[in-house]
Amino acid sequence: MNRYYTKNVAQRHANNKKQKMINPPSVLIPESEIQQRVRELGAQLSVDYTGEELVLLGVLRGAVVFYADLARAIALPLRFEFLQLASYYDDMEPAQVQLIRGGSDYLQDRHILIVEDIVDTGHTLNFLIEHLLLFNPKTVKVCTLLDKPSRREVSVNVDYFGFEIPNAFVVGYGLDYAQKYRNLPYIGVLEPAD
Numbered sequence: 532m533n534r535y536y537t538k539n540v541a542q543r544h545a546n547n548k549k550q551k552m553i554n555p556p557s558v559l560i561p562e563s564e565i566q567q568r569v570r571e572l573g574a575q576l577s578v579d580y581t582g583e584e585l586v587l588l589g590v591l592r593g594a595v596v597f598y599a600d601l602a603r604a605i606a607l608p609l610r611f612e613f614l615q616l617a618s619y620y621d622d623m624e625p626a627q628v629q630l631i632r633g634g635s636d637y638l639q640d641r642h643i644l645i646v647e648d649i650v651d652t653g654h655t656l657n658f659l660i661e662h663l664l665l666f667n668p669k670t671v672k673v674c675t676l677l678d679k680p681s682r683r684e685v686s687v688n689v690d691y692f693g694f695e696i697p698n699a700f701v702v703g704y705g706l707d708y709a710q711k712y713r714n715l716p717y718i719g720v721l722e723p724a725d
């Protein structure tokens with residue numbers, strides 16, 4: 532997801548550790564495992580939505596790489612839609628999430644599957660689901676590549692996930708640090724500089 536933070540998430544991680552994260556990312560989930568898991572998710576979704584038309588709703592920009600692979604692993608008629616959110620975090624205030632791009636005319640009476648890169652505190656998904664429900668879709672479900680359940684601040688229902696990961700700042704396969712690393716084919720962890 533493209534996010535605009537009063538304090539960028541990665542920067543907050545770095546500040547917390549008072550270290551710079553400049554070493555190359557170390558592999559947390561290799562490319563082959565991601566590809567295998569995406570195929571499994573696609574097969575599961577093809578069964579669960581058999582006979583239905585599904586709207587794949589990608590959250591820009593972080594979910595794009597996962598979205599492209601997942602869509603091709605689903606053997607169903609799909610409609611492609613995207614939206615973009617901005618999140619504002621301030622340590623003194625609850626997280627503020629805003630929709631900054633994306634229409635709503637396709638939502639009514641459709642099965643919507645939100646495709647996310649990672650669920651962390653849950654504020655983003657919570658906002659998005661409440662927003663989508665205003666337009667009376669048939670169903671709204673969530674498929675995220677990564678889930679960090681230990682970081683949750685608000686409860687959200689994650690229907691499908693690729694991998695649960697510990698509380699580390701990850702990059703690659705669409706996820707960035709300062710707009711870098713999105714094109715890594717694996718999920719990596721940024722290590723503090725020595």
Ligand code: 5GP
Nearest residue numbers: 532650651652653654655699700701706707
């Ligand atoms: P939350 O669930 O806290 O509202 O936010 C989820 C968003 O925070 C993700 O879509 C992503 O943009 C960002 N985020 C959370 N954890 C990480 C992480 O480990 N790495 C990266 N690159 N982004 C993260």
